[in-house]
Amino acid sequence: MISYLKGIVAAIQKVTPNRLILTLEVNGIGYDLQIPQRLANQLSDAGEIVQVFTFYQLRDEIPLLYGFSSPAERDLFRHLLSVSGIGASLAIALIDTVELAELVQAIIASNINILIQAPGIGKKTAERICLELKSKLIEWRKSAGFFVATGGPAPGILEEVQMTLFALGYTAQEVSHALHTISEDIGLPKNAYVEDWIKQAIAYLSKSELESYKH
Incomplete structure (x- = not known):
């Protein structure tokens, strides 16, 4: 019905901890769109001109409009x-958990540990998502232009590394970014010991936290 809206950011409101509403002014009309935190982080102060890709839903006879940063993000929302x-x-919670390509890869690879990091997603729900979407996303990923990430630990040790870092309080987004960064910057072999991956990841994350604190 509405593919996208291009207009001026009038306001971004946090209605609840997990519900963000973007008010977008288009030709003098204000549209309220529920958006992921990821999109909100990309938007600057009110007055910015942006293009938001939309999904229209009629629930209990109430029209709802959702906004996303790209057609791929919107289409993955539809799949979910x-x-x-x-x-x-x-x-939306799943979309906010990790980068889009990594979320798609997690579903295809049945990486439950990543999915359950999203608020409200339990193990059974994560398993159902993988079961129902795996084959669909394998085909869709090709047309959407996603590629399998090559960095990070080998699949056989990835789960143990992730679970250890999650237990230390790091988010899925932080862990994913750390593993890919140390893979590229340090060149740690995919089959290195679990302890080596964990040690390097903690060092990287601790350094990032320190730099953020300074700023």
Whole structure:
């Protein structure tokens, strides 16, 4: 119905901790769109002109409009909504968990540990998402232009590394970024010891936290 809207950012409101509303002024009309935190982080102060890709939903006879930073993000949202038991809030929570390509890869590879980091997603729900979407996303990923990430630990040790770092309080986004960064910058072999991956990841994350604190 509405593919995208291009207009001026009028306001971004946090209605609840997990619900962000972007008010976008288009030709004198203000549209309220629910958006992921990821998109909100990309937007600057009010007055910025942006293009937002939209998804229209009619729920209980109430029209709802959702906004995304790209067609691929919107289309993945649609795929997630097709899974039984997954509503808009859970779909947006998943999109905010890790980068889009990594979320797609996690579903295809049945990496439950990544999916359960999203608020409200339990193990059974994560397993259902992988079961219902794996084959669909393998085909869709090609047309969407996603490629399999080559950095990070080998699949056989990835789970243990992730679970250790999650237990230390790091988010899925932080862990994913750290593993790929140390893979590229340090050149740690994919089959290095689990302890080596964890040690390097903690060092990188601690350094990042220190730099953020200074700024």
